[in-house]
Amino acid sequence: MAEPKPDIDHVEKDASHSVADSDDIRGADFTVDESDLPKGYFRSLPFLGSMLALGISFACGVGGFAFAAPILSYINADIGPDPNLTWVALTYTLTTGVCLILVGRLSDLFGRRWFMIGGACLGTLGTIVCATAQDIPALIAGETLVGLGASCQISFAFTLNELIPFKYRLLANGYIYIWGLFASGFAPVISYAFVFNTNVGWRGVYYLLLAMNATALVCWFFFYYPPTFGMKHARQRKIGFIKNFDYVGTFLVTLGLLLFFMGLSWGGQLHPWKSAYVIATIVIGAVLLIVFGFYEAFVPLREALLPTHVTTHRDFMFAVTIWSLGSAIYYAFAIIWPTMLVTLYGGSHADNPMWPGYAALALNGGISFGEVVGAVVTKKRIHNIIQATLFIGSALLAATASCTPDTPARAIVLMFLGSSFIGWLEVVSSTYSTLLVKDQRELGTAIGFAGSFRSTLSTICSTVYTVILSNRLTENISNMIPPAVENAGLPASSVAAFITALTSGDTTALQAVPGMSPAIIVAGTNAYQLASAASYRTVFLSTIAFGGIGIIFSIFLPNIDHLLTSEVSTTLHSGNAEEAVTVPKDDAEAQNV
16 A cells, blocks of 8 residues: 655646646656556666666766876876876866756756766767877867766766655665765775786776776666656647757856866966966856856746756755765865875885775775765664764864874774765765755756755865965975974075975985985975875864854754655656556556456
């Protein structure tokens, strides 16, 4: 017997009767109770094939960044050097951050099938370009295609969750994060293994991604048949949606996000923070995003890119902000943690080039471990789990500030534990956000916006951490290294040259510094490690501010246990006709007699 439906905010309509004009825009409602699905629906080949496509695609989308990031220096040494190397990573962030909101809204309106197939095609093409790249500009071009494809591939938060009963969404997300455990958790080890243990070198990661993208493409094409445009909008034609689409809003948010991301990414890297390039792009980008917000709120639009009821839903926005803060911690430390390992502890493991890859698992593996375990052990009272994991994870990461060059084990343990709780936070907050979407027909719109918001906040937090680290390193190095090397016998006139050579890692230049001796190198290296440890300490302590904001927001999150029902938002169909595979329970039972 089907469960009685609780009083919830989700919109539930029978798609067969007349709907209001606004519902023509949102599309027919395909919500059905799990008990009304055909027998064996969740064991059918279309459903299982779609689940496989979702898992592999997520691994491709995440791996497009995670596999390349740890070995960029080796790639640059092979086909570079090129001053634009940072764009290999930046272009991925830019494309995913900008396109998620577009993919979510457009696939809500026109159907998801061809967006997912198109994303797999772009990912496949991008990995081919990267795998055959002979210079850094070609690699950047390929990574741009990878990022565009990833905009569809990492959108499981709406492509997956709409196919799963509300009460099982958390477990389903855990299944997806198992794929993330491979593509992100073990990414550093896999990447280093290709570089040091194979003949293909760094190109091997793109050969692997090519095979994965091709497999996902096959699965999407043959198994994934969600509602089509005709099923969603029986009384409408595509041309009407195309004519009335929110092109102005799309232009404003696309250009605004691009400029804002570019300005933050350039600062302190390609250009000084006070550079006109940086200031102008950040300011113009921010202004365009503000204008976009007002435009969506006050201009009457038939098919708005971002309906205002999405951003004015307080509980949803709190949940999305917390979800974004969790991801911000990952992306920030994904940049800082590897450099910390090499700077503070790499010298004692110089004989093992794989050690940084293994140690990096403390972050990547911790996040993925928390995502998978959190999805399994969390049953109800998700809002309390969010509060607890955010507090504990933030506290453990802040405690990493106590680490010194002599405490590598403590740093790795604290990073793993803190990241595990942040990963747990990630899976529960993302699922929680999907359950709070009032009209599940707009799940792509709401979660697509959440993805772009998440990327924006992650970029801001990463920038803050990077600036703090850079400023503290400059200050601590200038204060701690000169007295250490001068006391060891280095002439004051050689201090500047010593610092330049030491921080660049150029041992030849270091030996050529006038007045150099082994004792001076040891003293200077020790002082550099202490200066770096003090700088990283400030970064870890700064996480308290972001964690504190999230903890305050989490206090206001409501209990949503009543939303954990057996309802499914969207069902797959056969692909031969626009007929959903769902049939009334009585008819299904009659067919089995």
